[in-house]
Amino acid sequence: TGVDGRDDVVSHALAREEELRVETLRSEGCAIALVSGHAEIFGSELARGQSVKIGGGKKVAVFTFHGATIEITGKVEIAYVAGETPMVSYANAHAVLNAKRERAGAAGSSEEGPRVMCVGPTDVGKSTVCSILCNYAARSGQAPLYVDLDLGQGALTVPGTICAAPVDAQIDLEEGIPLEMPLVYFYGDLTVNNPEYYKHIVTRLGALLDERSKANDDARAAGCVVNTMGWIDGMGLELLLHAREALKIDHVLVIGQERLYGQLQQKLAGTDCQVFRMQKSGGVVERTQEFRRATRDRMFKEYFYGPTGELAPASQTAYFSQISLYRIGGGPRAPASALPIGQTASTDPMRIAPVVPSTSLLHSVLAVSHGKTQGDLLNSNVAGFIYITEVDMIQKKFTYLSPCPGELPSNVLLVGNLKWLGLDN
Numbered sequence: 001t002g003v004d005g006r007d008d009v010v011s012h013a014l015a016r017e018e019e020l021r022v023e024t025l026r027s028e029g030c031a032i033a034l035v036s037g038h039a040e041i042f043g044s045e046l047a048r049g050q051s052v053k054i055g056g057g058k059k060v061a062v063f064t065f066h067g068a069t070i071e072i073t074g075k076v077e078i079a080y081v082a083g084e085t086p087m088v089s090y091a092n093a094h095a096v097l098n099a100k101r102e103r104a105g106a107a108g109s110s111e112e113g114p115r116v117m118c119v120g121p122t123d124v125g126k127s128t129v130c131s132i133l134c135n136y137a138a139r140s141g142q143a144p145l146y147v148d149l150d151l152g153q154g155a156l157t158v159p160g161t162i163c164a165a166p167v168d169a170q171i172d173l174e175e176g177i178p179l180e181m182p183l184v185y186f187y188g189d190l191t192v193n194n195p196e197y198y199k200h201i202v203t204r205l206g207a208l209l210d211e212r213s214k215a216n217d218d219a220r221a222a223g224c225v226v227n228t229m230g231w232i233d234g235m236g237l238e239l240l241l242h243a244r245e246a247l248k249i250d251h252v253l254v255i256g257q258e259r260l261y262g263q264l265q266q267k268l269a270g271t272d273c274q275v276f277r278m279q280k281s282g283g284v285v286e287r288t289q290e291f292r293r294a295t296r297d298r299m300f301k302e303y304f305y306g307p308t309g310e311l312a313p314a315s316q317t318a319y320f321s322q323i324s325l326y327r328i329g330g331g332p333r334a335p336a337s338a339l340p341i342g343q344t345a346s347t348d349p350m351r352i353a354p355v356v357p358s359t360s361l362l363h364s365v366l367a368v369s370h371g372k373t374q375g376d377l378l379n380s381n382v383a384g385f386i387y388i389t390e391v392d393m394i395q396k397k398f399t400y401l402s403p404c405p406g407e408l409p410s411n412v413l414l415v416g417n418l419k420w421l422g423l424d425n
């Protein structure tokens with residue numbers, strides 16, 4: 001029998017370099033246990049005899065370099081063994097990056113460690129490759145910074161942000177990347193309608209990477225692993241190239257698209273950045289719009305309620321007079337195609353506009369800025385997020401959820417276009 005004495009257990013024998021691909025049901029998760037041998041999920045090693053819970057709607061692969069027996073407890077959508085995976089090439093990429101980390105970490109060295117960026121269309125496994133590379137680095141005693149520039153399906157905190165967090169131990173399969181000290185910038189939307197402001201916060205993040213690297217030799221040597229959006233044409237490509245420069249990326253890994261690989265090779269010729277082509281895993285599953293929306297809802301839920309629902313967020317109230325609300329860029333600009341020929345949108349992309357409280361804020365996720373004054377807002381990262389559950393226009397107050405009880409760290413809040421329908425949804 002398997003976990004908790006259950007009898008719905010299926011055992012799978014994996015030969016060397018094979019992986020077991022598991023898609024859980026939308027409605028319920030499963031438990032995965034390593035019975036013998038060695039195996040890992042996206043670079044996180046499984047401990048023998050211990051089972052990990054995989055939540056409903058998730059898709060994972062249990063890979064083994066040398067062979068393993070795996071048990072799955074619970075009903076799943078599908079579980080099958082695949083013999084062809086790009087895992088060995090990912091491990092080779094790690095070896096190249098780690099050699100650079102070791103050189104940079106040698107006594108007396110002032111070299112920078114590798115700064116890696118994974119790029120490619122959506123659903124090619126970019127964030128998975130970032131996790132694998134961070135896990136391999138952590139397992140070899142390094143603590144690279146995981147940087148997520150993907151607004152829509154970011155792996156670290158709520159959608160609509162860009163952020164960075166050090167990975168100093170392999171990523172916990174149930175809890176995700178620990179976020180004690182994440183560095184978060186609020187963009188406030190799931191797609192980039194305001195490229196100037198997006199570039200601005202990426203540039204700020206880049207400056208902080210440099211400061212961190214100057215202040216701490218281990219951080220300098222460990223470098224960073226950057227996940228990006230799947231937007232690779234036109235402005236999307238321009239944003240990738242901008243991020244490449246702003247974050248001083250020296251290794252770009254292009255996953256699953258020869259055209260983008262060719263374009264980047266041309267654009268980056270003559271720089272000291274190397275472009276590599278990586279194979280896409282056959283296990284990566286394309287996600288529907290609906291699935292993406294559900295993943296985003298889960299990210300919001302996990303932020304307020306904890307990855308396993310263990311937090312009880314505090315419901316609090318604040319009078320309109322106690323807080324200041326601002327929006328950056330004065331709302332989404334009309335796309336150029338919607339304007340008469342020859343005209344450009346008149347909104348200043350970096351304008352900081354005060355927001356008058358109204359019922360339209362209901363169900364919004366707002367960011368609590370570290371900025372003290374209106375002028376600071378463009379350059380400040382955020383302390384966290386609150387979720388508006390009620391707007392009382394008569395008594396002029398909000399009710400909101402916050403993951404931490406007590407007073408907000410600041411009364412300056414940023415408004416974007418992030419809405420979450422909450423737990424009932």
Ligand code: ADP
Nearest residue numbers: 059060061123124125126127128281283284285
């Ligand atoms: P991207 O970042 O390019 O959009 P992801 O890394 O998020 O893509 O991968 C898409 C989905 O495929 C995720 O749900 C991920 O867990 C899943 N996935 C990735 N690699 C595998 C694999 N080898 N086997 C099964 N599922 C996988």
